[in-house]
Amino acid sequence: MERAARVLSSNAVPVPFTGELFRPLPDSTALLGDPEALRRRFREHGVLLLRGVLDPAAVVALREAYLSTVPPEMLHAGSSPAEGRFSGKEPEGLPGHGVAGHPAHAFVRSPRFAEFVDQPALSKLAETLLDGPCVRLRRSILRHFHRGSPRASRAHTDYAYMDRGTENLLTVWIPVGDCPLDNGPLVYLEDSHTAAPEQLDRLRERLDRPGDRRPLSHDLEWTARGLGRRWLWADYRAGDVAVHGPHIVHASLDTSSERMRVSVDIRFARSGETVDARWTKEWAGDDGA
Numbered sequence: 001m002e003r004a005a006r007v008l009s010s011n012a013v014p015v016p017f018t019g020e021l022f023r024p025l026p027d028s029t030a031l032l033g034d035p036e037a038l039r040r041r042f043r044e045h046g047v048l049l050l051r052g053v054l055d056p057a058a059v060v061a062l063r064e065a066y067l068s069t070v071p072p073e074m075l076h077a078g079s080s081p082a083e084g085r086f087s088g089k090e091p092e093g094l095p096g097h098g099v100a101g102h103p104a105h106a107f108v109r110s111p112r113f114a115e116f117v118d119q120p121a122l123s124k125l126a127e128t129l130l131d132g133p134c135v136r137l138r139r140s141i142l143r144h145f146h147r148g149s150p151r152a153s154r155a156h157t158d159y160a161y162m163d164r165g166t167e168n169l170l171t172v173w174i175p176v177g178d179c180p181l182d183n184g185p186l187v188y189l190e191d192s193h194t195a196a197p198e199q200l201d202r203l204r205e206r207l208d209r210p211g212d213r214r215p216l217s218h219d220l221e222w223t224a225r226g227l228g229r230r231w232l233w234a235d236y237r238a239g240d241v242a243v244h245g246p247h248i249v250h251a252s253l254d255t256s257s258e259r260m261r262v263s264v265d266i267r268f269a270r271s272g273e274t275v276d277a278r279w280t281k282e283w284a285g286d287d288g289a
């Protein structure tokens with residue numbers, strides 16, 4: 001008897017975890033010692049999975065530091081902030097994620113966060129991939145999803161959100177703690193950085209935010225079939241990063257596990273290039289950028 005495929009979801013829309021729709025994101029860690037080969041892979045694939053780039057203990061310490069600032073009733077009884085299991089309770093009166101008054105708003109403005117995002121391992125990686133001196137854009141985002149979260153990140157390209165400046169930039173996506181499939185990791189649509197704008201535009205026919213021209217679709221099966229490409233997935237571990245260019249389509253899966261999903265995304269641009277001004281100040285959940 002055939003076994004039914006596992007079904008994942010994004011934005012509460014089911015997406016079967018089949019070989020037709022998903023394939024593993026290639027691991028590029030072995031190329032870290034060969035900058036030319038790493039740059040070539042980045043150009044060709046538009047995304048790199050790099051394992052163990054950061055100290056796992058430092059990543060878990062950041063998770064602990066952030067989750068120690070959220071209302072304690074969000075944590076399951078007996079769960080430590082580092083573990084970060086969700087209790088199922090949404091604290092009453094908490095401002096929206098990242099809005100002033102929400103712990104993530106204060107956290108991204110703290111010296112603790114600055115120390116993490118400014119660690120040399122990250123700027124060195126950006127300088128290797130962009131092949132020269134780089135600046136970190138100040139708008140670095142801390143995301144926090146749990147299995148009660150009403151939405152995940154819709155399919156989009158970063159450039160749709162930062163198209164008033166250079167394209168000579170990259171994003172480092174950092175899961176803050178292990179992030180296996182049921183924790184809601186980022187997934188990338190293979191080779192979608194080469195898709196024509198008209199092909200991407202057609203995906204917007206199925207979008208739950210019709211007034212917003214930046215996202216592509218909230219439906220990952222529709223997106224994969226529309227472009228005839230598969231979603232690249234990975235079971236991320238603390239210390240791993242994914243680096244992506246501004247034109248690859250990506251999205252996140254829903255968090256179905258008890259552990260909350262915390263991540264940070266950081267952007268770097270080549271020094272001296274014009275950067276979209278919306279990305280030059282600290283992130284806030286309601287900054288509209």
Ligand SMILES: O=C(O)CCC(=O)C(=O)O
Nearest residue numbers: 143153171173252263265
């Ligand atoms: O973490 C997420 O769900 C979204 C992150 C993202 O889109 C990015 O890093 O560009």
